[in-house]
Amino acid sequence: MLNITINDRKLQAPEGWTILQAAREHGISIPALCDSEGVEPYGACRLCMVEIKHGNRSRLVASCLYPAEEGLVVETDSERALAARKVTAELMLARSPHAKKVQDIAAALGIKHTDLVIKGTDCILCALCVRTCREVVGASAISLSNRGVEREVAPPLGETAHDCIGCGSCVYVCPTNFIKMDDVDGVRKIHNWKVEFKMKKCKVCGNYIAPEKQLEHFSKKLGIPLDFFDTCTTCRK
Ligand code: FES
CATH class of the missing domain: 3.10.20.740 (Ubiquitin-like (UB roll))
Known part of the structure; x- marks a missing residue:
């Protein structure tokens, strides 16, 4: 110790x-x-x-x-330490003024508003999405690219994220809601990475479970037969 x-x-x-x-x-x-x-x-x-x-x-x-x-x-x-944190929080707020999490962090440091405006996206380059995709999901579909003001999270070469499995982990961990995803009529789209996925339906209740590609990924990764995912967790009980 x-x-x-x-x-x-x-x-x-x-x-x-x-x-x-x-x-x-x-x-x-x-x-x-x-x-x-x-x-x-x-x-x-x-x-x-x-x-x-x-x-x-x-x-x-x-x-x-x-x-x-x-x-x-x-x-x-x-x-x-407080002065450094305040500068950081203010810059973050200038970059992503509508993100609740950023607002809360800034408010806790006494910053309710900033006149600074940093144009660009809401992404604060925390790389939580990149690290979660690589270290937790095991897909490595996105990465940080470019330098300086051009720095961004993007699929390789800025094209479609071919290795994305559509799990949406990047969306869930993003603290600024920069990454947009929707599920409509059995298709999941993750707009930032220009990808879409067919969702698998539960063969019992007919509700959508998850993207087929995600289920195939976890079937292989965890050694679970793919047909295990034919039914949703509710119908499996
Ligand atoms: S740099 Fe330490 S939590 Fe972000």
């Missing part, structure tokens, strides 16, 4: 944990948007910045990436 100090509290954290994990474990809250259970930390949003101290020197680090170290001293709400 490592001995660390967070906000003057002496705590212990197992080797390999990040500062964010240690803080959460001990009930200390740090805002974090691009960190999520089930995917590797990525350090994109910078909302989780905290100040760490080594002797007389201090610096800001992303707590979702920085590992707990023996003797580490952390201040989660120092003046510098």
